[in-house]
Amino acid sequence: MTTVDGRHTLDREAERLAYKPPEIRHDKQGDMEDEARINAAMHHFVKNFNTQTASYLDGCLHCGMCADACHYHVRTDDPRYTPIWKIELFKRTYKRQVGPFAFFYRLLGLKRHVTIDDLEEWQHLLYDSCTVCGRCSLVCPMGIDIAGLVSMARHGMFKAGLIPHELHEVAKKSAETGSPLGITPEKFEDRVEWMADEHDVEIPMDVEQADVLAVMSSIEIQKYPQSIAATAKILNAAGETWTFRTDGFEATNFGMLSGNPDWQKVATMKLIDAAIKIGAKMIVLPECGHAYMALRWQGANMYGKPLPFKVMHISEYMADALEKGKIRVKHVPKSVTYHDPCQVSRRGGATKAARVVLDHLGVDFREMQFGGDYNWCCGGGGGVVTITRADGLRRRVFKLKMDQVEKTEADELLSSCANCRQSFDDSQEYFNWDYKMGSLMEMVAENLEEDGS
């Protein structure tokens, strides 16, 4: 029997995940006048009002059901986290300036002009508390893609210099150095060489002509370099003529996440140019969710015409290669659950690929309850994982993910997104959680049948 000395009072009632709302911080970049910030925001709000967004912004019923789909609202009950409220300024600007009855809204003063205070207040709602996961878009009875609207509203915020500093720093670094973590081509080459040695695998670099251009995310290069080796093993085993390129290796796109279409285009064009230069028929994207959105679905639109090559996520590539028999894998006698990266599955349409791969691995696959397209987000998407001031909120909403994973009682937790993996790792450490996020690609790479095809 242990005794308690009584010097410290025992508190068994305190909520373990007690949540303190983050200190409200209105970050500002640059030294624009308020008027100029508003004008910049207006400019980049109205730019996005096309037939599609107009119908969405005109169609909202204010039914509030999106709140029930949003992890931020579900975990905090804060009504401001209602997804459609996050784009209130965007919506208001549409109705006042461009909608079919805009004239009357202005004439009668029914929709206020956006003020600098509004914009500052919405910084928290458009960045800290939205991962652009798109779960709200699926619940909306009008079928409004709210997450897509959040991405567009961010354009105005970025141009007004009103985004969280941390995200801005990362995006800026990404624009200046080509990598959000400041990984230079030389450093990338170093890491690749190191991995080639370490894993005893041949990794082609800067080949002049190749069918496949493989790219990486900085998170992998920095934190999970074994991904580089895994990618190489798989592409080698499949017998592809492929290469990494120092002039186009970075798959992440913080221009897109932070809301700067100019930087988004620069990052995307690097990959497109590199692929065209080597005559690639395909770019294989790494385990990264938003990279898939940026290149697979928005790349051609940045390019201004259809891309002259295919774009595949590594999970799609693996599924395809396994189905065609280009690679074969050993069976893995484990139970596995899979976390769907929002941008790949729900919003990208590649949900099936991971299931095909897991099927070939012969694992005891345990789908999470309401997994797949309805998965709870890791909480780190949309650039949120970089916003350290939002860590408390992010970890609070992660509880939903933990519950969803734990219910499966699977041995292994896998995903196919380094960004998800990073947020999982952070929360795992914070909560001392039992589940450690693994990589689908690495599991395939580790279990490749050596004799190949």
Place this chain on the structure above:
Amino acid sequence: MKKRPTVGEVLQAKGVSRRGFLKYCATTASILALPPSMIPRIAAAIESARRPSVIWLSFQECTGCTESLTRSASPTVEGLIFDAISLDYHHTLQAASGDQAEAARHAAMEENHGSYLVLVDGSIPLGNPGYSTIAGISNLDMLKETVEGAAAVVAIGSCAAFGGIPGADPNPTGAVAVDELVTDKPVINVPGCPPIPMVMTAVLTQFLTFGQLPELDKHGRPLAFYGQTIHDRCYRRPFYEQGKFAETFDDEGAKAGWCLYKLGCKGPITYNACATAKWNSGTSFPIEGGHPCLGCSEPAFWDKGGFYNPLSTGKFDSGTKLAGAAAAGVAMGVVAAAAGRRRQDKFTREG
């Protein structure tokens, strides 16, 4: 001045039995919504009432109202009640004609100044005074002259009450209702085309027994008879609630006696006692004969669209104006979109 006989005396002289008389009193009580205990009082009042003097003026009318009252298959108490009043002037019924007739009117007016009743059937033309004259006197002048010394005016039939058919669009004679001209005397409207005989006499009975005017609705009609719609009291009402409707005049629904709503029945908006008092000595009313109510006791019943158009039918112009509205919508949409684009350009230039 010779003493007028009481109503009771007149009825007795005409051979109305005590039983028949009390039955009439009971019916009157029920139609006036009086408790049964009032029946003896009504009887006593009627029996002892002096014959009031009544002047009946007929203007632009068809004599249908008089016919309704007098053309019964057999003599009725209603008809006899009518006899019981001193009908000093009624150019259809009176024997006198010409100057004698007019002299009778003037005599009655002088003799009973301030206490006689004026009954009017027919509307009054305000156009050319020559449209309708009696003894060379225009209807308007005769009405004004006669009403001057009256205690009250009863407008019998829809023409007198609301202008009726003479007043229907386009109203060539400028016909108007009595209450548009008589504003300084009580006017009781007893509309219908024609009104139910029972209703006419009951109004008179109430006046001559109690000396009071009935409570009226917003159209000046006695609430006792015009307080409920035909639809409210219609025996076919259950079919309406069940959604069983005759679609044509000869289909199975019509034969089965289903609701005539779809055939244009105006029962729901028509206030009258037909469904309870009935016609032809209580035999039936039009809906029982398989015909929808025309709404004849309502103002402007002649001008409310086709008799056979269902009530709920809206009144729309042809589709061309709607097409015009659609075109206007397209134009507004184009303008709005162009303005929206201009607005976008303005901001993208500035920002």
Place this chain on the structure above:
Amino acid sequence: MDLLEFARGPALQVAAYILVAGTIWRIVGILLLREKPDYSEPRARGGLGAALKVIYSRSFTATPFKPATLYPKMLAYVMHIGLFAVVLLFVPHIMFFEGFLGFSWPGLPNNAIYVLGVASVASAVALLVRRLTSPVLRLISNFDDYFSWFVSTLPLVTGLIIPLRIGFRYEDLLAIHILSVVLLMIWLPFGKLGHTFLVFITRGTTGMVFERRGART
């Protein structure tokens, strides 16, 4: 002209013009804005089929969202079904439509309509209570939400009290009922009740965009 004649005649007429013009105005005003082309390689055919699919499928809640949205969804279903039944299956209404459409269809017995109408009003009231009490709805609601609730519930209420009379005359109640419909027709294209037609555009758009990606719609 009495109130009923006014309601059935000019009021309804003008309301019909506004309804048609406003609806087309709003649709055209949206569809004629700039279009954003999508050059990405489609995974699947989007197109009209996808639009129709989602127009239908979004009428039902996806299973994961059912527990959280059950209550408002049930209310919304009852409210809408009741409303549609009352508008389209009440015999006098059918005859109203027949008056300008030229054809008719079978209706429901009035008693069934009364039940549906009362259920619809009850749901509408419950939805209003929810809007007034839920922190989320209170935050995001504006004048449009409350006024639209009012103008869409009013015709149901005015219609249901016609058989009750309650001290008014039938033709006055009918006139008030028609005038409440007139108000609804006039407001419908301009406020959020525009979802009666916008729902096809928003759902259709999402159907085309996301089906094209092969993503969940």
